[in-house]
Amino acid sequence: MNLSLPNDREFAWKDGTLWCENVPLKDLAARFGTPLYVYSKQAIVNAFQSYQKPLEPYKHLMCFAVKANSNLSIIRLLGKLGAGFDIVSEGELRRIQAAGCDTSKVIFSGVAKTYHEIEAALDADIKCFNIESPAELDRVIAVAQKKGKKARVSFRVNPDVDAKTHPYISTGLKKNKFGIAYDQAVELYLKASRSPELEVVGIDCHIGSQITDTAPFVDACEKLCTLLDKLRLNGIDLQHIDFGGGLGIQYSNEAVPSPTVLVAALRRVLVKRGYGDKEMIFEAGRSLVGNSGALLMTVQYMKQGELKNFCIVDCGMNDMIRPTLYQAWMQIVPVTPKKEEKETYCYVVGPVCETGDWLGKDRLLNVQEGDLMALLSAGAYGMSMASNYNSRCLPAEVLVDGNRAALIRKRQCAEELFSDEILVTDTQLGSDGLTDQ
Numbered sequence: 001m002n003l004s005l006p007n008d009r010e011f012a013w014k015d016g017t018l019w020c021e022n023v024p025l026k027d028l029a030a031r032f033g034t035p036l037y038v039y040s041k042q043a044i045v046n047a048f049q050s051y052q053k054p055l056e057p058y059k060h061l062m063c064f065a066v067k068a069n070s071n072l073s074i075i076r077l078l079g080k081l082g083a084g085f086d087i088v089s090e091g092e093l094r095r096i097q098a099a100g101c102d103t104s105k106v107i108f109s110g111v112a113k114t115y116h117e118i119e120a121a122l123d124a125d126i127k128c129f130n131i132e133s134p135a136e137l138d139r140v141i142a143v144a145q146k147k148g149k150k151a152r153v154s155f156r157v158n159p160d161v162d163a164k165t166h167p168y169i170s171t172g173l174k175k176n177k178f179g180i181a182y183d184q185a186v187e188l189y190l191k192a193s194r195s196p197e198l199e200v201v202g203i204d205c206h207i208g209s210q211i212t213d214t215a216p217f218v219d220a221c222e223k224l225c226t227l228l229d230k231l232r233l234n235g236i237d238l239q240h241i242d243f244g245g246g247l248g249i250q251y252s253n254e255a256v257p258s259p260t261v262l263v264a265a266l267r268r269v270l271v272k273r274g275y276g277d278k279e280m281i282f283e284a285g286r287s288l289v290g291n292s293g294a295l296l297m298t299v300q301y302m303k304q305g306e307l308k309n310f311c312i313v314d315c316g317m318n319d320m321i322r323p324t325l326y327q328a329w330m331q332i333v334p335v336t337p338k339k340e341e342k343e344t345y346c347y348v349v350g351p352v353c354e355t356g357d358w359l360g361k362d363r364l365l366n367v368q369e370g371d372l373m374a375l376l377s378a379g380a381y382g383m384s385m386a387s388n389y390n391s392r393c394l395p396a397e398v399l400v401d402g403n404r405a406a407l408i409r410k411r412q413c414a415e416e417l418f419s420d421e422i423l424v425t426d427t428q429l430g431s432d433g434l435t436d437q
């Protein structure tokens, strides 16, 4: 059983058991139950500072991509550290407001912004819209006109760069739905710059997620600079360059460049191309919160199947979908490992009625019913992608700070699963099949 953990983490072994900062995970499980998401505040602070430090000498805005972890307390923590936010829905905007954070640091990405969402973002006076299609440009102009407000816009350009990541999380290729075509950009910038309803402020790209090399970022940056050259020739000078998110984290043994290395690589391009004065924006998600979290679960049954052994836990694909969706490998360890070495290979699977409901395949484990396990690096795209499939209640979330722990989301209860549903009887249905009010 591999129990080695990277030593740069706030999750570490002490007295034979796993801790988050100065709190034993077993105490949290006993207090709050499982499945349970546990986050380290210090890990988030460290991750944020790892970007802030190299960016400090330059004009910049370090944004958090809210989709990675949208808990209000995490948003608030990052907002207090000075983060801006990359959002993709009205819901995420409302979360920023509910967390008491500054909406003037919000950037609105996403391919399908509705009229209503554009209005809400204009009302909140956000920093800018990352426009993703010609039709969206027209819609933003129309809404701004109707509201008598000026919208700040940036175009998300698709640089056609291969981020060499999982096809489901690669976003900067011609075949992807994201961004505007590179060759169409100048024409759209010209149109936007002529529109009195708009202020054209920046350029943006986001080429994918869990990227473990700086080369695709550098390629994308070069391509954006070439566009900036063309825009300059057309009299358009922008204030910022948004490099999106996408920097990976270490889930197993990947070597991932640090934000310092990434920022240095991008600075070299910007300075060489004469754009060293531009505000640098990042929209990082995973690299800010991924390694801050663990997902605790309890072994329910050990089951010897005909072809393999199963370790059946109380946590499923509805709580953490990454393995199912991307065949993602995530480290799973017993919280209090046993001394004797009686390990067997097993599949760690959940309670959901799907063959794809697995968290780990062929894991060497020595665990039994009732044991606590932790799935690591679960701080990003864990809880934010959780669902109620199989009418399973959403897990609770806890934030640890030193030797203190606070519940930041209570466990959902069964009644809440259907509290929004309306139980309609036959007599309440109209003859046309619609409900009589």
Ligand SMILES: Cc1ncc(COP(=O)(O)O)c(C=O)c1O
Pocket: 065, 068, 086, 109, 110, 206, 208, 209, 210, 244, 245, 246, 247, 283, 284, 285, 286, 287, 380
């Ligand atoms: C537009 C946009 N920005 C930022 C992010 C954050 O990406 P990551 O979590 O890989 O940093 C995403 C998700 O991939 C995204 O779609």
Ligand SMILES: N[C@@H](CCCC[NH3+])C(=O)O
Pocket: 067, 169, 209, 210, 322, 326, 380, 381
């Ligand atoms: N949800 C994905 C990343 C997608 C990022 C959103 N564009 C993951 O867990 O790896």
